[in-house]
Amino acid sequence: MIFWRDWKELLAVLLLPIILVVVLNFAFAGLFGDDDKVSMDLQLAIVNQDDETEAMEQLNEKLVNEAALGEQEVTAIVETAGDIQPIQLLSDYLESDELKDWVTVHSLEEKEAAEKVKAGDLDGMLIIPQGYTADSLYASFAGKSPTNSLIYKMEEETIDSSALQQLIQGFINQLNYQFAIQEITDGADIDVKLPEGGFEDLGTEHDFTITQYFTISMGALFALFVVTTVATKTGVEIRSQVFNRILLTNSHPMRFLIGKMVSTIILVILQIIFVLIVSHFILGVFPDRSLAFWVGILVMIVLLALVMSGLAAIFTAILLRMRNIDAANGIFMLVLLLLGTLGGGFVPIYMMPGWLQEIGAWTPNGLFLSMLTDWVQFENLSFIVQPSILLIGTFLLFTFIGLALFPKRGKAQ
Amino acid sequence: MLETINLSKSFKGKKVVQDLNFYLNDGESVGLLGPNGAGKSTTISMISTLIKPTSGKIILNGVDAVHKPGEIRSVSGVVPQELALYQELSAYENLKFFGSIYKLKGTELEKAIQQALEFVGLEDRKKDLVKIYSGGMKRRLNIAAALLHRPKILILDEPTVGIDPQSRNHILEAVRALNQQEGTTILYTSHYMEEVEQLCDRLYIMDHGKVIAAGTKEELLSILSTEDKIKVELSRIDEDIVQQVETIEGVRKIEVAELQLRIIAAKGSNLISKLVHLTEQHHIQLINFHTESPSLEDVFLHLTGRKLRD
Known part of the structure; x- marks a missing residue:
């Protein structure tokens, strides 16, 4: 009272x-x-060190030398894998309708990207290492863990840079998931889907x-x-x-x-x-x-x-x-x-x-x-x-x- | 009967109350008199069990109240010097709150509130918030809150500080009525001499944490029974006449106030005739004089060398 x-x-x-x-x-x-939903302008540098044109050749070599598969089997896999382009998938993902409004992608060399990240001009940089395409495809067909993965770098952890990291991790997870399905279904009817962009990826209901x-x-x-x-x-x-x-x-x-x-x-x-x-x-x-x-x-x-x-x-x-x-x-x-x-x-x-x-x-x-x-x-x-x-x-x-x-x-x- | 034996309290090594021996008979009204800082409030706090004595005992009807504070708390009501009231509540709400803590309920509580309000003359203003009350009304409500459980002993710590004469009279009348009509035992502290003179059967005079005199009013006044207090009004006063009055045999103290001399002299010193003679010599007209009986204030002055409100 x-x-x-x-x-x-x-x-x-x-x-x-x-x-x-x-x-x-x-x-x-x-x-x-x-609409009060989170809206950001994330600046991401992509440093592509992989040569996709050599990917199929590299995959062929790996399947022959490391997986010890027969020539006929290797040819079938390489033919199938030709339809899958992980780097293109990543690019499509980042430029999808869900993401393009709040992620701006810059294709840069590593040195320049590193400087801009350090200067705070960019929120982070994603390095696609050499042999990434072949390695990820080999890993998925051989059922092994990839030895070459995407490298995400940021200067300091902020809400923006963390969000970018989550987005990329979401992409990698989704890609691995799709490859896993592909393995279970023995490669039949491969249809690699892009993950959905945005914070909805976290699985929120509201x-x-x-x-x-x-x-x-x-x-x-x-x-x-x-x-x-x-x-x-x-x-x-x-x-x-x-x-x-x-x-x-x-x-x-x-x-x-x-x-x-x-x-x-x-x-x-x-x-x-x-x-x-x-x-x-x-x-x-x-x-x-x-x-x-x-x-x-x-x-x-x-x-x-x-x-x-x-x-x-x-x-x-x-x-x-x-x-x-x-x-x-x-x-x-x-x-x-x-x-x-x-x-x-x-x-x-x-x-x-x-x-x-x-x-x-x-x-x-x-x-x-x-x-x-x-x-x-x-x-x-x-x-x-x-x-x-x-x-x-x-x-x-x-x-x-x-x-x-x-x-x-x-x-x- | 409430009794204290060698009651002492020290704060940070400084003795505030020293070896206080004191008793309070059932139905008595006892005054604790002393200037500010004499140790009255500390004594009251110890007796009411709010603070623990450093040493000594408080005995209530043979029970050690220091170790069993509930014994005193259940039979006493305390009116603290501060206004222990919720300013944001009305008088009624305050009394209802404190009454409920005394475990009074229902009609018993309502009756207690009504009686307490009537007793202090606040029944017409019971719905007003305390914060809009005058100082005197707050003081009266402060007393009412201590009466709800009909205590056998009422302890009042300077309940009339800073209030108007009307409220002061109301409080004094109320306390007197409690003592004489209800048989409530009163322990009343004050530095207003006339209040304790008016209310109390016995007095304890405290100074610097000690009781320096105790007894009935008459017993205390008898300390000064060997002296007369004379006031003399003259047409003019000069240094010469003051010096000559001081030399009269039997004069113990003299104060000058404008055209008035206040003289304390030994009884039987035949001062008046000597004064008349002196004024004639100096061609000063003696306008008026009268002899006063010593008051408790004079007793205090005699005992401590200073006035009560110094």
């Missing part, structure tokens, strides 16, 4: 995240396509939009604000002797701590649900989703609320131990800023360096964001089991720390 009466705090926690979701949604819309990202990340960020608000209110209770008055009623000090945890759980759940629902109605964040999807979201919110209550327990215990309440509140704000930044609350997580992203994935809000990202895309329980266990573990750890730090007599310093 005290929280509800503090309308400034209430407005900050309820409306600010929604305002931020709307503002950030429009501010970052330029980075993404009109697109993950920037609006969804900001809605979830702001919800999680402001859940942290709720924890600091609960801590600030505790500070006021200690300073104004209300806490002492509660102690003097002979009520067990632990009731105070549990009360703080329960109120944090309720406030976080209500706050995130409010942000999600209002954002959904304003921006249509989660269109056409099933009841099961929303139930899943609710379960994850409850898990985050549990972790936040554990954090509130730690903050409360620290406040009761510290003499300087202002210093304690300052520390809590620092923790909030740190968790908020690492967990993708202030800057989209994919814009951060890889190592920071890895650390961020261990923060409660980062974990929540990653879990919801998976849930929004796949709606698959198997994707969220592990992060859910991690969140429950974090809740238990935080609660244990909070209880351990809580003064035995419950006395404020």
Whole structure:
């Protein structure tokens, strides 16, 4: 009730995240396509060191010398393999309708490509090594692993360069898969298909939009604000002797701590649900989703609320131990800023360096964001089991720390 | 009966309360008097079990309350010096919250709230938020919150600091009524002499963490029974006459305030006739004079060498 009466705090926690979701949604819309789907301009250099005209001759030699096949058999294979041109397939793949809008291919010599990648003009370079065609065809017909594979090079790992790497890996996987099918079917009716370009390759059932990202990340960020608000209110209770008055009623000090945890759980759940629902109605964040999807979201919110209550327990215990309440509140704000930044609350997580992203994935809000990202895309329980266990573990750890730090007599310093 | 034996408290090696021996009989109203920093609030905090003494004992009806703080907590109500209230809640909501922590429920809780509000005269304003209350109203509500569970002992730590005379009178009347009509035992700390004089049967005077005098008002005043306090108003005052008054046998202290002399002298020193004689010599008109009985303020001044509110 005290929280509800503090309308400034209430407005900050309820409306600010929604305002931020709307503002950030429009501010970052330029980075993404009109339909909010990821849109990029990836610059890729292709360095082709292979001579395709000699490929069939090389394949013939390999089949005779290494596979020890008969002349008739070798001739049949070479004839069939002539229809398959892995480099052309790669080229078609990169220039397909799905990819051409966001991948620009430059055919360069290795030296020039390396310089441009280093200078940041290109996101990465793909080297097709000498003998690649013959080797990959031989590997597929002989059922062996290729000894010569495509080489992808990038200067540093960024979201763009990683996306390129994923695209190329997707192509290689698809090619290997097709060759494997070909082997099973004994080479009959060979029809090597191109992989489909774009992030759909990852197998998502639903697109993950920037609006969804900001809605979830702001919800999680402001859940942290709720924890600091609960801590600030505790500070006021200690300073104004209300806490002492509660102690003097002979009520067990632990009731105070549990009360703080329960109120944090309720406030976080209500706050995130409010942000999600209002954002959904304003921006249509989660269109056409099933009841099961929303139930899943609710379960994850409850898990985050549990972790936040554990954090509130730690903050409360620290406040009761510290003499300087202002210093304690300052520390809590620092923790909030740190968790908020690492967990993708202030800057989209994919814009951060890889190592920071890895650390961020261990923060409660980062974990929540990653879990919801998976849930929004796949709606698959198997994707969220592990992060859910991690969140429950974090809740238990935080609660244990909070209880351990809580003064035995419950006395404020 | 509540009793403390050699109660002491140190903070960072500095003794704030030293060897305090003190008792409080059932139904009594006892004042703890002393200037700011005398150790009154620390004493109250120890007695109300909020802080643990460094040494010494607190005994309530034969039970060691230091190790069993619940004994005191269950029978006492504490009115802290600070306003221990939620500013964002109404008076009613505050009392409902604190009453529920005292495990009061349903009609019992509603009745307790109603009685407490009536007692402090806030029933008409019970729905207003505390933050819009005047200082005096907040102080009254602060008392009401300590009365919900009908405590046998009410401990008040300077409950009238910084409020208007009307609210102050209301509080004093309410405390007196609790003591005299309900039989509530009162422990009242203040640095307002007139409040403790008005309310308390017995007094403890504290200074620098120690009890320097204790007893009934009369017993304390008897400390100064060998002295008279005389105020003299003259048509003019010069240095010469002040010096001559100081030399009169029996005069112990003299203060000058505009055209007034305040003199403390030994009883039976025949000061008035000597003063009349002196003023005639100096051609000064003696306009007015009267003899006052010493007050507790004078007792405090006598014991500590300084005024209570210095």
